[in-house]
Amino acid sequence: MAEVNLLRSLPQSKRGISARESAKTEEHIRISREYGKEYFDGSRDYGYGGYFYDGRWLPVAADVIGHFCLRPGDRVLDVGCAKGFLVNDLMLECPGLEAFGLDVSSYALMNCQPAVTGRLHLGSGVVLPFPDDSFDAVISLNTIHNFTREGAVAALKEIERVSRGKSFVQVDSYLNAEQKMLFESWVLTAKFHDFPEGWFDVFKEAGYKGDYYWTIVE
């Protein structure tokens, strides 16, 4: 297990909290958790405020490929792939790589990058519809915290089950009380979040042995 920032090349503004236009309400939370059009392409109050392909995942894909020494013919799964931007870019950065995704959002899958049509599966990360050891690497970016704690344990077990030993997850966390308060005022979809120590307990409970990093709102 190693802490590694595989999203280091993403623009810092990706989750800038200043962009939200009004204070969140229970209704904002309910609608964002549907992971439909409002969440991806609606107002910023419900989520992304527009989730468009702009090439920002290309350097992330290069870092993932380098970190896991992936080669043409290897199989990679992105759990919580949304519209498949990273799946698309993994295959652009390493022609011949077999990349796939899974997401609970039929809206995201029906508005995916054209090149990944047919590579993205509809389903929940809690039960991955794939055989044991079927991927050379499995990644999950900013998705596992959208489950309950119990669901997060189940999802991490599934990642461990379908991967052949290489995996990476990035989840919501905070390093001090101030960051925690800011995060809680901002968060819409996450159902379970914790300090790294709490996440390490979850990793241990799941038997998760892969790499990890934290998304911290600042």
Ligand SMILES: C[S@@+](CC[C@H](N)C(=O)[O-])C[C@H]1O[C@@H](n2cnc3c(N)ncnc32)[C@H](O)[C@@H]1O
């Ligand atoms: C913050 S977005 C991250 C998307 C993408 N991985 C990224 O980093 O841009 C969270 C994603 O998790 C997906 N998601 C939420 N609950 C899920 C579940 N139970 N199983 C699979 N995907 C889920 C959402 O549809 C959404 O695409």
